[in-house]
Amino acid sequence: MPVGSRNETVAGSMPKLVAYTIDGHAIDIRPAPLERDWMDATDQRFAYRCLPLNIANAHGWELLCPSGFSARWDGLNHKETVRVKADLGTHAPAASHFGHGILTFHVPCLFRTDPGFDLFVTGPINRPKDAIAPLSGVIETDWSPYTFTMNWRFTRSNTKIRFERGEPYCHVFPVERGALERITPEVMPLSKAPALEREFKLWSEGRSTFNADLQQPGSEAAQQRWQKTYFRGVNPSGEEARADHRSRLRLKDFDEKD
Secondary structure (H helix, E strand, O other): OOOOOOOOOOOOOOOOEEEEEOOOOOOOEEEOOOOOHHHHOOHHHHHHHOHHHHHHHOOOEEEEOOOOEEEEEOOOOOHHHEEEEEOOOOOOOEEOOOOOOEEEEEOOEEEEEOOOEEEEEEOOOOOOOOOEEEOOEEEOOOOOOOOOEEEEEEOOOOOOEEEOOOOEEEEEEEEEOOOHHHOOOOOOOHHHOHHHHHHHHHHHHHHHHHHHHOOOOOOHHHHHOOOOHHHHOEOOOOOEOOOOOOOOOOOOOOOOOO
């Protein structure tokens, strides 16, 4: 789709996300992986049993640092109070631009989405980092000719933080503009949805029994180790919940075009 195009997406065509790199720059971007170091380190990798966590991990694309650097904030508000030190022989991909303990990455490209789609820009999902936290934004990338920055805010002063070469510093995914505003939120008693209530009670009772049986060596629950009904996309009654249930995302790599 050409930059600046306002034409409707052709019916039946595949939606696109294009990263137009600024001349003289390069971008290292990849589908966000499922794996996380801290999840690998959990006992028997139990963190991967949480399907919502797995799906969120891979829900978009990650931008990677072209070089490593360290930074420190002294707790004051002007720009000079964030000090960035590039690794030897490299140029740091982040700088102090706004002050107030904010570290800024300049993203070297213009993203373009299909008409009616914005780009949600945030930090790497489920990758906590000590002493600094990512800030999020939503950008109208179906028309905007403006670059954006990825910003992190220090949460503790006088603490050195570090980004390694190849470490994700930004996570992006398209969202349909106005979709949230079309939703009508409601609150009502669970008893008003008898089929849902029935499945919930089956799950709740089964969960209590399963957790009790886990303490019994050799029990079926101890052999299973965890309940997999949500992971498999079935209700507690055994009925398939949704034909389009996902247990893994498989996003495409960015193709390089001349």
